[in-house]
Amino acid sequence: MALTGIQIFKLLPKTNCGECKFPTCLAFAMALASGKAELDACPHVSPDARAELSDASAPPIRQLGVGVGDYEVRIGGETVMFRHEKTFFNKPGLAILITDAMDDAEADRRFAKLSLYQYERVGLTLRPELVALKETGNRERFLNLVKKACGTPYSMILMAYDGALMKEALDIAKEKKPLMYAATQENYEEFGNMAKNYGVPLAVKGEDVEGTATLSGKLTGMGLKDLVLDTGQRSVKDSLYDQISIRRAALINKYKPLGFPTITFPCEMTDNPMKEVLIASTFVAKYAGIIVMSDFEGETLFPLLLQRLNIYTDPQRPMTTKEGIYPINNPDENSPVLVTCNFSLTYFIVSGEIENSRTPSWLCVMDTEGLSVMTAWAAGKFVGDLVGAFMKKCGIIEKVQHKKVIIPGYAAAILGDLEEELPGWEVLVGPREAAHLPAYLRMLK
Numbered sequence: 285m286a287l288t289g290i291q292i293f294k295l296l297p298k299t300n301c302g303e304c305k306f307p308t309c310l311a312f313a314m315a316l317a318s319g320k321a322e323l324d325a326c327p328h329v330s331p332d333a334r335a336e337l338s339d340a341s342a343p344p345i346r347q348l349g350v351g352v353g354d355y356e357v358r359i360g361g362e363t364v365m366f367r368h369e370k371t372f373f374n375k376p377g378l379a380i381l382i383t384d385a386m387d388d389a390e391a392d393r394r395f396a397k398l399s400l401y402q403y404e405r406v407g408l409t410l411r412p413e414l415v416a417l418k419e420t421g422n423r424e425r426f427l428n429l430v431k432k433a434c435g436t437p438y439s440m441i442l443m444a445y446d447g448a449l450m451k452e453a454l455d456i457a458k459e460k461k462p463l464m465y466a467a468t469q470e471n472y473e474e475f476g477n478m479a480k481n482y483g484v485p486l487a488v489k490g491e492d493v494e495g496t497a498t499l500s501g502k503l504t505g506m507g508l509k510d511l512v513l514d515t516g517q518r519s520v521k522d523s524l525y526d527q528i529s530i531r532r533a534a535l536i537n538k539y540k541p542l543g544f545p546t547i548t549f550p551c552e553m554t555d556n557p558m559k560e561v562l563i564a565s566t567f568v569a570k571y572a573g574i575i576v577m578s579d580f581e582g583e584t585l586f587p588l589l590l591q592r593l594n595i596y597t598d599p600q601r602p603m604t605t606k607e608g609i610y611p612i613n614n615p616d617e618n619s620p621v622l623v624t625c626n627f628s629l630t631y632f633i634v635s636g637e638i639e640n641s642r643t644p645s646w647l648c649v650m651d652t653e654g655l656s657v658m659t660a661w662a663a664g665k666f667v668g669d670l671v672g673a674f675m676k677k678c679g680i681i682e683k684v685q686h687k688k689v690i691i692p693g694y695a696a697a698i699l700g701d702l703e704e705e706l707p708g709w710e711v712l713v714g715p716r717e718a719a720h721l722p723a724y725l726r727m728l729k
């Protein structure tokens with residue numbers, strides 16, 4: 285049961301030292317109770333109080349990991365219904381279905397898709413992470429798939445209802461910390477004990493929300509902590525309704541049996557690949573922990589990965605690039621110098637266009653707190669005196685023999701101030717659109 289602010293306050297040192305960045309212990313207690321502060325912010329909590337409080341301050345939806353290494357998928361840990369309230373933390377893992385009914389060529393084709401479909405975007409690698417290996421009657425082939433998956437870096441979901449087969453699969457794959465799918469009313473004791481013994485997360489499959497909550501309650505009673513919920517619904521409407529109900533029950537009603545991430549199966553909701561992607565995108569927004577797809581195709585996977593990136597980016601923290609000088613196409617002391625802001629998207633578009641131009645150039649990226657050129661200029665963060673001061677201190681003066689700098693066309697208004705700030709320099713106004721940079725740079729040669 286979650287503690288109230290006053291109950292938390294009673295367990296704090298009550299010294300009002302302010303090290304937690306709150307003026308008083310009471311203010312900190314209230315923030316902790318409402319999920320707006322982390323217990324670790326107070327360094328003075330006694331070990332006993334910490335043990336009591338850590339349960340109360342844990343996220344209402346348990347955070348857990350599936351897999352190990354680079355492809356580990358962290359799911360759960362969410363604290364808000366709507367992204368704009370704070371942020372969503374752990375993006376849903378995307379899985380491709382591989383069954384024992386597929387021949388070797390088809391299974392290999394699907395494994396290969398996880399390395400084939402990887403995309404660089406704003407300095408991040410967007411990619412799916414999981415294979416969902418499903419037993420449909422051919423035990424030997426299923427175990428071969430498990431062995432094959434162990435030879436890849438991908439995280440895995442083991443889908444089988446037979447205890448003996450699941451045990452054989454876990455003996456092969458336990459080091460990879462797979463997700464067991466799934467404990468049901470019929471097998472939950474056997475699967476629960478197995479998940480505990482092997483130290484792996486366990487999916488719980490009920491026939492509706494109530495049945496799933498009952499099962500998860502039984503499993504937590506057995507001492508299991510890392511559960512993933514499947515309410516068994518395979519219509520889009522019912523499944524979406526369940527996702528929202530579970531999130532509300534966990535966050536608003538603090539209902540522990542539903543305080544776990546979920547798994548959804550668009551692959552079982554339609555035979556139409558385009559419709560399947562639309563269903564998956566619905567669950568990216570609300571509120572799946574893992575999404576299992578029947579197949580991946582680049583033209584539909586990429587927008588899904590992009591949607592996931594956007595929804596799981598903190599809306600209060602723009603994505604930024606580190607301030608500094610970026611050499612592009614091996615520049616030398618005669619190469620042109622451009623300056624721009626540190627909004628990630630701006631940086632990657634501008635640097636990409638310079639790269640395309642094949643013109644050796646220096647790109648100076650100034651910290652504008654992640655604001656784009658226009659916004660930063662309007663907010664007074666990309667103005668003549670600041671850009672001038674940045675150019676003096678960033679070190680570009682030591683790298684080039686000329687005194688010319690190209691500013692973005694959208695910041696043309698800073699020209700006069702910048703010339704005053706950088707006496708002896710020639711300030712050139714570049715194009716407004718990055719797409720016109722290659723032609724502009726060629727014209728300068």
Ligand code: SF4
Binds near residue numbers: 306308312
């Ligand atoms: S750091 Fe701890 S003791 Fe200090 S004010 Fe915050 S809650 Fe109180």
